[in-house]
Amino acid sequence: MSGGTRQGRLRIALAGNPNAGKTSLFNALTGARHKVGNYPGVTVEKREGSRIREGREYRFIDLPGIYSLTAYSIDEVVTRDCLLDERPDLIIDVLDSTNLERHLYLCLQFQELGIPVVGALNMSDEAKAQGISIDSYELGKILGIPMTATVARTGEGIEELLDLADRAAAGGSDDLHRISYGPEIEPRLAALELAIAADPDFARRFPARWLAVKLLEKDGDALERLGSHRDAAAIAALARESAAWIGTHFGKDAEIVISGQRYGYIHGATRETLRLPGRRAASLTDAIDAVVMHPFLALPIFALTLWGVFSLTFALGAYPTAWLDAFFRWLAASLGPVLPGGALRSHVVDGVIAGVGGVLSFVPLIVLLFFLISVLEDTGYMSRAAFATDRALHAFGLHGQSVFPMMLGFGCSVPAIMAARTLKSPRDRILTIMIIPFMSCGAKLPVHVLLAAAFFPRHAAAAVMAIYAVGVALALGSAWVLRRTALRGEPTPFVMELPPWRRPTLRGLLWHVWENTAMYARKAGTVILAASILVWAVTSYPRHEVAPGEREAMAAAWSQAHPAAGSDDLEAGLSRELAERSMTYSFAGRFGKAIEPLVAPLGFDWRIGVATVTGFAAKEVVVSTLGILYGVGAGKSEGAGLRSELAADPAWTPLVAFCLMLFILLIPPCFAALATMKTELGWSWLGFALAFQLSLGWLVAFAVFSIGTMIGIAA
Amino acid sequence: MLLSELAPGARFRVQGVTIGREVGKRLADMGFNNGVEGEVVRRLFLSGPMQVRILGYNLLLRKSEAAAVEVQAETGQPSP
Numbered sequence: 001m002s003g004g005t006r007q008g009r010l011r012i013a014l015a016g017n018p019n020a021g022k023t024s025l026f027n028a029l030t031g032a033r034h035k036v037g038n039y040p041g042v043t044v045e046k047r048e049g050s051r052i053r054e055g056r057e058y059r060f061i062d063l064p065g066i067y068s069l070t071a072y073s074i075d076e077v078v079t080r081d082c083l084l085d086e087r088p089d090l091i092i093d094v095l096d097s098t099n100l101e102r103h104l105y106l107c108l109q110f111q112e113l114g115i116p117v118v119g120a121l122n123m124s125d126e127a128k129a130q131g132i133s134i135d136s137y138e139l140g141k142i143l144g145i146p147m148t149a150t151v152a153r154t155g156e157g158i159e160e161l162l163d164l165a166d167r168a169a170a171g172g173s174d175d176l177h178r179i180s181y182g183p184e185i186e187p188r189l190a191a192l193e194l195a196i197a198a199d200p201d202f203a204r205r206f207p208a209r210w211l212a213v214k215l216l217e218k219d220g221d222a223l224e225r226l227g228s229h230r231d232a233a234a235i236a237a238l239a240r241e242s243a244a245w246i247g248t249h250f251g252k253d254a255e256i257v258i259s260g261q262r263y264g265y266i267h268g269a270t271r272e273t274l275r276l277p278g279r280r281a282a283s284l285t286d287a288i289d290a291v292v293m294h295p296f297l298a299l300p301i302f303a304l305t306l307w308g309v310f311s312l313t314f315a316l317g318a319y320p321t322a323w324l325d326a327f328f329r330w331l332a333a334s335l336g337p338v339l340p341g342g343a344l345r346s347h348v349v350d351g352v353i354a355g356v357g358g359v360l361s362f363v364p365l366i367v368l369l370f371f372l373i374s375v376l377e378d379t380g381y382m383s384r385a386a387f388a389t390d391r392a393l394h395a396f397g398l399h400g401q402s403v404f405p406m407m408l409g410f411g412c413s414v415p416a417i418m419a420a421r422t423l424k425s426p427r428d429r430i431l432t433i434m435i436i437p438f439m440s441c442g443a444k445l446p447v448h449v450l451l452a453a454a455f456f457p458r459h460a461a462a463a464v465m466a467i468y469a470v471g472v473a474l475a476l477g478s479a480w481v482l483r484r485t486a487l488r489g490e491p492t493p494f495v496m497e498l499p500p501w502r503r504p505t506l507r508g509l510l511w512h513v514w515e516n517t518a519m520y521a522r523k524a525g526t527v528i529l530a531a532s533i534l535v536w537a538v539t540s541y542p543r544h545e546v547a548p549g550e551r552e553a554m555a556a557a558w559s560q561a562h563p564a565a566g567s568d569d570l571e572a573g574l575s576r577e578l579a580e581r582s583m584t585y586s587f588a589g590r591f592g593k594a595i596e597p598l599v600a601p602l603g604f605d606w607r608i609g610v611a612t613v614t615g616f617a618a619k620e621v622v623v624s625t626l627g628i629l630y631g632v633g634a635g636k637s638e639g640a641g642l643r644s645e646l647a648a649d650p651a652w653t654p655l656v657a658f659c660l661m662l663f664i665l666l667i668p669p670c671f672a673a674l675a676t677m678k679t680e681l682g683w684s685w686l687g688f689a690l691a692f693q694l695s696l697g698w699l700v701a702f703a704v705f706s707i708g709t710m711i712g713i714a715a
Numbered sequence: 716m717l718l719s720e721l722a723p724g725a726r727f728r729v730q731g732v733t734i735g736r737e738v739g740k741r742l743a744d745m746g747f748n749n750g751v752e753g754e755v756v757r758r759l760f761l762s763g764p765m766q767v768r769i770l771g772y773n774l775l776l777r778k779s780e781a782a783a784v785e786v787q788a789e790t791g792q793p794s795p
């Protein structure tokens with residue numbers, strides 16, 4: 001063991017149950033000095049940080065929040081691998097003082113690993129308020145785990161905690177104290193331990209006691225690790241036999257018996273050291289839950305909450321959005337005269353500024369949406385939402401916990417896809433990620449708004465709402481289908497702790513909003529800027545040179561076709577025609593013509609085809625692409641201009657616009673989201689998702705267009 | 716009887732978890748062990764999930780998981 005000296009560096013793993021306050025303690029311990037990464041090979045967040053105190057360096061690794069050291073979930077496996085393979089000098093276990101017995105359950109399993117453990121009795125302020133008192137010194141002595149009270153939110157008790165850590169690390173692991181599993185099981189554990197210790201090389205790598213217990217619990221991962229032992233087969237047989245004996249002796253599975261023995265031991269240790277109030281006073285949490293989790297009202301309240309989040313987002317977001325919009329309009333107006341004239345100016349002003357500006361004006365909406373969702377998350381509403389929606393979601397093969405990533409999906413698919421990590425079963429995770437793009441994200445909103453305003457001017461809000469509803473319906477429907485085809489399997493259990501309601505901290509909220517928004521804003525600043533320039537380039541090059549005499553020929557032809565037109569009309573008509581020609585001649589035009597057969601069945605002409613393709617950079621680019629493709633002749637593409645331009649264009653009808661909204665809704669959101677999907681799920685699932693979303697989008701748009709045309713809506 | 720059969724407000728004493736492996740182990744880890752007392756707080760309509768209070772904390776579980784816990788219904792005074 002390294003670093004046990006007074007001045008040496010201490011490597012400390014921070015562990016505990018979810019909701020114990022581990023993140024808060026980690027922040028209090030490390031301040032701003034931490035970095036976030038991933039555990040190798042899996043998508044579980046790994047945060048590391050450090051603190052210097054009296055010349056000593058403490059390095060902290062934040063382990064995922066878990067309930068037990070089994071190997072059923074990724075989080076548990078990650079924790080186990082980290083502790084066994086990296087062997088930190090010390091584990092600080094964060095315990096919720098208001099729920100001590102269950103939190104000690106994990107703590108004792110850490111002790112069995114043979115690594116010194118120190119307990120942070122966190123939430124001690126809440127415990128005191130509830131009338132719970134804990135004799136931390138005595139409890140620590142009984143268990144052999146030094147403990148001290150902390151309040152992670154305020155940083156109270158941290159110095160004492162680090163003092164204990166210093167002492168515990170200097171003392172090494174405590175072999176005298178450990179959980180006893182009772183007279184029937186202990187002899188069998190002893191025999192297993194002896195057999196394991198017989199291979200000294202092996203025993204150096206894995207704590208014998210811990211492995212013996214895990215083998216009795218029939219832990220698959222432990223059995224695998226045993227494989228490198230020289231007597232692996234014999235030990236495995238002995239373990240099997242012992243577990244079977246325990247099973248018959250106690251009349252239930254050995255792993256259940258062992259859980260029971262641990263809780264029995266904990267109960268004994270807390271009998272003298274933990275005082276609970278005589279009667280549990282009805283708390284504020286109970287009162288709120290009586291309404292929010294009401295058997296019949298829970299689901300309507302969830303719907304109402306969702307609606308409230310959206311209304312508030314749009315109501316409050318309208319102001320900053322208008323300011324930003326005005327700012328970019330002003331920027332375009334004042335830059336216009338400064339820049340050299342010609343094509344470049346029109347494209348910088350109309351394409352780039354309008355494009356990036358159009359996107360950035362929607363950032364306040366996204367920030368607000370994420371802020372409100374973070375409030376729901378940090379107060380504890382999301383567990384209530386999972387309770388309210390699990391029945392309904394389960395009918396479609398989803399899990400109550402999918403509801404949080406799905407809600408984030410309305411903001412931006414990237415953080416939503418990452419939030420699906422909270423789902424413990426890989427199948428649920430894949431399924432949720434697969435349907436997140438159907439939750440219409442903030443980037444698709446400008447497209448919906450533009451098209452709805454142009455083609456459904458009197459029912460714009462209703463049209464956008466309808467698109468959101470279609471998205472949700474298709475998400476659920478797809479889940480149902482996928483659950484019965486590509487993602488068949490046993491339903492995942494829904495066993496979830498319900499934390500009390502908590503007042504969110506501003507720091508926590510801002511952190512969440514920042515995490516979720518950063519990705520989106522960065523995309524707006526870089527990808528969309530680059531895409532706007534690229535789109536401008538491919539729509540302008542190669543340049544179409546007008547042959548001498550051709551212009552005169554065109555003018556003559558045009559005058560013949562429009563005998564009543566004046567010379568101004570002639571100029572406008574000519575420049576429109578020329579622009580049209582150079583557009584068709586450009587890369588984008590050639591590409592659009594090439595893919596036109598693919599999108600023609602949906603009622604789209606080649607320009608719309610180009611816009612849907614450039615939309616892969618980011619969905620907002622659809623708007624700026626349309627601006628460039630349609631704004632050229634008119635020389636203006638900002639908001640109202642593009643809207644009237646589209647409405648007047650013969651290629652567009654309300655039906656086409658609606659089909660485009662559907663198509664945009666369903667096809668994969670953007671490269672950033674695809675890249676995230678790739679890191680989360682790997683190439684083959686990404687390919688599957690891509691194929692699935694593209695074909696669904698195409699089929700739905702095709703069906704709506706065909707049926708619409710058939711019954712004559714197009715007219 | 717089974718935990719899944721209890722009505723809201725019912726108090727119970729756990730008799731054991733009837734299945735092993737993942738779900739059973741998870742329930743045992745969360746505190747469903749012989750002799751532990753608890754209370755059904757509420758259930759969502761249409762056999763939705765239920766909220767149970769054990770060991771001083773609240774747990775949500777589906778009917779299918781609750782069916783893995785054998786309990787004895789308790790009457791009388793809530794114990795501290």
Ligand SMILES: Nc1nc2c(ncn2[C@@H]2O[C@H](COP(=O)(O)OP(=O)(O)O)[C@@H](O)[C@H]2O)c(=O)[nH]1
Nearest residue numbers: 018019020021022023024122123151152153502
């Ligand atoms: N009253 C009180 N609240 C706390 C304390 N520690 C954390 N919290 C709150 O408990 C909630 C969960 O904390 P968090 O650090 O996210 O828990 P984690 O899931 O273990 O990472 C947050 O709302 C925290 O603000 C504490 O010592 N006292």
